[in-house]
Amino acid sequence: MNCDVCNENDATVYLTQIVKGEMQKVNLCEDCAKEKGVTDPTGFALADALLGMDSDQEKSESVDLMTCKACGFSHSEFKKSGRFGCSECYSVFQSGLESLVKAMHKGTRHIGKVPSRYRVVKKYNDQITELKDLLLNAINDENFEEAAKLRDEIKLADADFNESNEGSLEN
Amino acid sequence: MMQFKTILKNPAEWMMSSGPNGEIVISSRVRLARNLKNLSFPGWAIEEDRSLVLNQVKPVIESLTEMRGAFSSELTDLTAVKKQVLVERHLISREQAAKAIGSAAVMNRKQTLCVMVNEEDHLRMQSIKAGLNLSAAFKMIDKVDTKIEENIDYAFDNQYGYLTACPTNLGTGMRASAMLHLPGLVLSDQVNKVIQAVNKIGLAVRGLYGEGTEALGNLFQVSNQHTLGEPENEIIARLEKVIKQIIEHEENAREKLYDDNRTTLDDKIGRSYAILRYGHIISTKEALDLLSMLRLGVDLGYFSDELRGLIDVLFMEIQPAHLQVYANRKLNAEERDCLRAKIMRDRLKNLPEPSKFYKNSSNEQPPEED
Ligand SMILES: [Zn+2]
Ligand SMILES: [Zn+2]
Numbered sequence: 338m339n340c341d342v343c344n345e346n347d348a349t350v351y352l353t354q355i356v357k358g359e360m361q362k363v364n365l366c367e368d369c370a371k372e373k374g375v376t377d378p379t380g381f382a383l384a385d386a387l388l389g390m391d392s393d394q395e396k397s398e399s400v401d402l403m404t405c406k407a408c409g410f411s412h413s414e415f416k417k418s419g420r421f422g423c424s425e426c427y428s429v430f431q432s433g434l435e436s437l438v439k440a441m442h443k444g445t446r447h448i449g450k451v452p453s454r455y456r457v458v459k460k461y462n463d464q465i466t467e468l469k470d471l472l473l474n475a476i477n478d479e480n481f482e483e484a485a486k487l488r489d490e491i492k493l494a495d496a497d498f499n500e501s502n503e504g505s506l507e508n
Numbered sequence: 509m510m511q512f513k514t515i516l517k518n519p520a521e522w523m524m525s526s527g528p529n530g531e532i533v534i535s536s537r538v539r540l541a542r543n544l545k546n547l548s549f550p551g552w553a554i555e556e557d558r559s560l561v562l563n564q565v566k567p568v569i570e571s572l573t574e575m576r577g578a579f580s581s582e583l584t585d586l587t588a589v590k591k592q593v594l595v596e597r598h599l600i601s602r603e604q605a606a607k608a609i610g611s612a613a614v615m616n617r618k619q620t621l622c623v624m625v626n627e628e629d630h631l632r633m634q635s636i637k638a639g640l641n642l643s644a645a646f647k648m649i650d651k652v653d654t655k656i657e658e659n660i661d662y663a664f665d666n667q668y669g670y671l672t673a674c675p676t677n678l679g680t681g682m683r684a685s686a687m688l689h690l691p692g693l694v695l696s697d698q699v700n701k702v703i704q705a706v707n708k709i710g711l712a713v714r715g716l717y718g719e720g721t722e723a724l725g726n727l728f729q730v731s732n733q734h735t736l737g738e739p740e741n742e743i744i745a746r747l748e749k750v751i752k753q754i755i756e757h758e759e760n761a762r763e764k765l766y767d768d769n770r771t772t773l774d775d776k777i778g779r780s781y782a783i784l785r786y787g788h789i790i791s792t793k794e795a796l797d798l799l800s801m802l803r804l805g806v807d808l809g810y811f812s813d814e815l816r817g818l819i820d821v822l823f824m825e826i827q828p829a830h831l832q833v834y835a836n837r838k839l840n841a842e843e844r845d846c847l848r849a850k851i852m853r854d855r856l857k858n859l860p861e862p863s864k865f866y867k868n869s870s871n872e873q874p875p876e877e878d
């Protein structure tokens with residue numbers, strides 16, 4: 338992911354701001370973060386709010402007002418119970434979640450069982466990611482013949498995936 | 509469908525059979541937490557949504573071949589005492605017993621498999637095996653899970669894996685645990701040291717009924733703390749390895765007690781035998797402690813091996829709700845203590861006095877019988 342400011346370097350600093358109950362995300366590279374005076378490079382402020390160790394009262398209050406559109410669950414509710422309202426909450430409240438999860442678990446990525454219907458999606462995602470990487474390399478190398486071939490392959494993979502998806506929806 | 513009284517009449521398979529390391533490990537359990545996509549978790553859901561989940565999920569579970577002839581009930585259809593029986597049998601959790609509309613439990617005839625609906629998560633499924641057999645327990649529940657996912661769209665995230673109400677269960681959603689009987693470590697004051705060491709490597713140790721409960725009857729549950737960032741088989745392998753080390757410590761502690769403090773052991777086992785055979789008022793806590801000594805007696809050869817199964821059954825049967833179902837009425841504490849003592853006297857009335865007769869009968873000369 339590229340930095341939102343210079344759009345050149347890889348973003349390593351992820352910031353989240355709450356504006357009127359909506360979450361806005363800013364991704365910065367190390368340099369731009371320094372330049373903007375971002376002193377909280379790991380985004381721990383939200384994690385601290387999640388853990389109930391708020392250093393910034395105002396910030397945590399605005400976080401508390403966030404709600405999940407799918408289930409109406411609020412962040413202050415999470416602070417009370419330590420549990421979420423629905424699976425969608427994980428994307429709504431995702432900022433800062435990773436450091437919370439990191440403190441609880443051995444890692445922050447699941448590497449165990451995958452339900453079969455997600456295996457197709459995962460396989461497709463992995464395949465597309467790989468093809469796009471190759472495409473980028475081909476373009477950089479000005480190997481346009483190879484690039485055209487890869488574009489076709491991506492189209493084919495997309496079509497295959499959409500087709501199999503439609504098939505599964507009919508079931 | 510299986511009736512509730514059938515559950516009571518029949519001890520679970522894991523109580524009667526002896527599994528690997530059965531002298532120290534009573535049972536192995538693996539529990540998986542799963543949720544449905546796009547529906548609020550049970551703790552946050554409105555009643556209609558809880559019912560929606562139940563109606564979607566219950567027929568799927570009941571149609572599993574593993575659940576043929578199963579017991580299946582909505583918790584609202586069970587009395588408080590019956591729910592408590594299921595808790596005492598480790599079939600449902602205390603939390604679920606308190607839940608109302610939309611909560612249900614389905615368990616197979618052997619009581620080795622139980623799926624709970626609308627507990628903390630939409631689905632909590634667990635398998636129980638005798639002795640130290642976590643991989644077999646996992647295999648069993650994994651198969652059930654795979655069958656259920658054919659019909660149910662689980663909430664799953666590429667990064668966090670199975671999404672659960674509480675982030676502590678993310679990833680595999682798996683909690684594997686073994687129930688250990690550790691009288692040797694308790695009697696030799698080493699158990700806290702062991703618990704601390706186990707905690708340090710990311711495993712949890714709890715009492716008989718889970719979180720925050722007292723270690724009654726020298727029974728301890730050891731389970732994985734982390735569920736994310738490690739695949740199921742590795743979690744289980746790590747847990748089994750640690751449990752084997754605990755077993756070794758327990759065996760050493762027992763051996764040392766047997767060699768150095770034989771009289772103390774003779775006394776504890778003898779007194780326990782006497783109170784259980786002749787007592788008339790016995791509380792749950794006392795009963796569990798006495799049964800623990802009796803079980804230790806079996807392991808050390810004071811009684812025959814067959815007694816172990818009966819003791820594991822009694823661990824269950826002497827608990828408050830079981831007693832009240834047995835008596836078929838509500839009992840106050842004094843009445844329960846009396847009935848408990850009576851059941852013990854009845855069940856153990858033919859039990860011969862403790863003697864060293866059974867200890868290593870192959871290499872030790874049995875005493876002459878008169
Ligand atoms: Zn930048
Ligand atoms: Zn939600």
